[in-house]
Amino acid sequence: MKQLTSIALILLLSAFVMVGCSQKSGTEGQAEAPAETPVGTTAEQALDQAADTMTQAGEQAAEAMEQARESGADVLEQVREEGADALEQAEESASQAMDKMAEGASKAADEARQMAESVTEQGATQMDGIRGTLVETEQGVALFSDMGNFVLAGQDLDAMVGKDVLVSGTVQEGEGVPVLNISSISVVE
16 A cells, blocks of 8 residues: 555656646746756656656556565465365364274174174074064064064963063074074063
């Protein structure tokens, strides 16, 4: 802003010099004497000085524009650096999330492996805490659960039909239907 004010002042001064040089002096009928001015002795010299002043003002304006361009470039570089930092943080967060997902998948695989290892020599699998509903079927009382449907053996369960229960026991393949030999059962309320 200071440079623009300086440029405007220089232009205004140049205009006054030009006007002052072009004015006629004195009275009518008298011969004109050349006016002494600090700028120049002739209009042509004043115009040359005004042109030089205009050139200097243009150079100053160009310098101010270059400084503004450099400032803009600095700001742009700062924004780029901050964007790169944000991108790096996002990549780190994504990497951590992927690590947690891999850890969860590994844990699930370990649990599945442990369940498979619990299969006994007779082909039975120990199942603990299966929640479901007892239902009367053609094959007897069965447990319908999220883990599958099992015909129940090992206890008289007719009085518990229709109730939600929590069952533990050993699962063996029956005639096309898995059979759960109950080791414990409790009603869930």
